[in-house]
Amino acid sequence: MLNPELDLNTVDWNAMPNEAGHFGIYGGRFAAETLMEAIEELGDAYAKLKDDPVLLATIDRDLAFYVGRPSPLYHAERWSRELGGAQIYLKREDLNHTGAHKINNTIGQVLLAKHMGKTRIIAETGAGQHGVATATICARLGLECIVYMGAVDIIRQAPNVFRMKLLGAEVRPVESGSKTLKDALNEAMRDWVTNVDNTFYCIGTVAGPDPYPKMVRDFQAVIGREAKQQCIDQTGRLPDAVMACVGGGSNAIGLFHEFLGDTSVEIYGVEAAGRGLNTLEHAAPLCQGKPGVLHGNRMYLMADANGQITETHSISAGLDYPGVGPEHCWLKDIGRANYVGVTDDEAMAGFHALTRIEGIIPALESSHALAYAMKKAPEMSTDKTIIVCLSGRGDKDLNTVADLEGITL
């Protein structure tokens, strides 16, 4: 759905969302009245503190000395040569402390929570990476931390569950619905409603009621800012394409946002096509869903004809979510970004390729973006450049991969 009146060269990308938290028809604040006060309080606090020099300096210091930023932009030379096309550069978010991009966001949100005087932090998690990143910051700041996690995900991401517990967080299994990420979000919202006075809900992606989509984007935008400068330093120019996997969309928007105004840069968000986009077993709302309302915002959703949210499937817990952040929905509709699907099998091929050819074991989520780069690079000439967000490392997925290959660890 291209908007013919919108000239992409004149859009003010930083002016979105509007005052009401809307990206076009997406986003907003679709929450029960019992939460509206807390959402307003958060929105006001973020508006006031987002340019606060002291808070920003604290975040920058933590990103440098605790997380290890800037993360390298690594030229995967051998892999690029084997594929015989564009040069692939990996933005190494896997090298961050705790092993994924998620910590960029939790540092920002939990410091904000502390400024707001909140003492109890809750979070939802799918792959467990956001849970670990939240538990990590809470340990360091001495805050109570409760993480909701679907019972299915607790099994497939067992190492992360143990990490969270070691860090002092309480992991609460969610047995309702599909027992995955969306149900963990429901449960965290219920907790927030019940404990609004002292509790801060640290959402792990660019979805939820405003201000979450813009706040999480702002905290993750460091990925793209660094990548752009690094790319110019290393290649002398902008990349030709940027790619990232899309679950809720935080690592993707983090990489994309800085490039939105550079309309020569093609943008690809890669959704989990599961067992195939033509089956019902995938998690690709931008490719196959339609607009609807869930978890406090309007977004593309996987739902049946009656508006009931359908169960999703992906090999990777972090992409197994029926919705997607509102900014991506808007970018799709206005035609600034392309959204494509990569199946479980293709993602596994990407996982093995990077592991064997570059000696980097990627997260299964990130493997979706890698798999798309494997498809796309050979179609491009060798003087072109692609940046892929390597959003996390694969240590957490070793059990899943072993199971798939019929190996008992």
Add this chain to the structure above:
Amino acid sequence: MSRIQTKFEQLKVEGKAALVPYVTAGDSHPGLTVPLMHAMVKAGADAIELGVPFSDPMADGPTIQLACERALEHNVSLDDVFGMVKEFRQTDDDTPVILMGYLNPLEAMGYDKFAEEAKASGVDGMLTVDLPPEEAEDLLTPLNNQGIDAIFLLSPTTRQHRIERIVAAGSGYLYYVSLKGVTGSNALDVDDVQKHVSNIKQYTDIPVGVGFGIKDAVTAAAVSKVSDAVVVGSVLVKMIEDNAGDDTTIINNISGLLGDMRQAMDNTL
């Protein structure tokens, strides 16, 4: 005059508060809902809130969430809910029926079609849990055109500027959520409820109902003294859960509790 307005005016003359039970449509099976609605009216209900099942009822506790799951096992859709209201209306043309649910099923149907069909089947009000007035304009227009009341929630944390906005958007009645929490939570503080309800009443003449956490006749009676309507949900839904498959017991138990509440409420006059 709408059924809701007529009912509240009539109760005002009698000096009574309304008793408003909530059940989820199609729980524990679609055939139970209409007979149960009639039985609740017979036991003393003045209006009925009928839950539209949703896969992800974020503002509800485990009791109503399970009710949604039971109804969805039978694939109960908005169309089915309209069918139930239509059937109820064949023999009851006075008791207001208010649908309560989440926005996405309405989005899937389309707001215009929803409002038209709701009207045609005899629905009087719509309470959309995840739709605050800020986002409600697109739905309010078709609802207003069809004369269907938009019921909005108020909570203990709602501040003045939002109260003003909510009473301006709402009609029929306002629903004050008596505690911070999801449906089915415990503990309701009547003094606190009274404080909030009288505060809300400074801004509006629309009747104010109170719900969340009302589980017994004593509490119902106490709340009826400080509000215009007493909404009872999770405790009834729990009776369905505990006796699923035994419709007679469900109807008897729910009627019994509503009867006790009615009596206790009316005796406190």
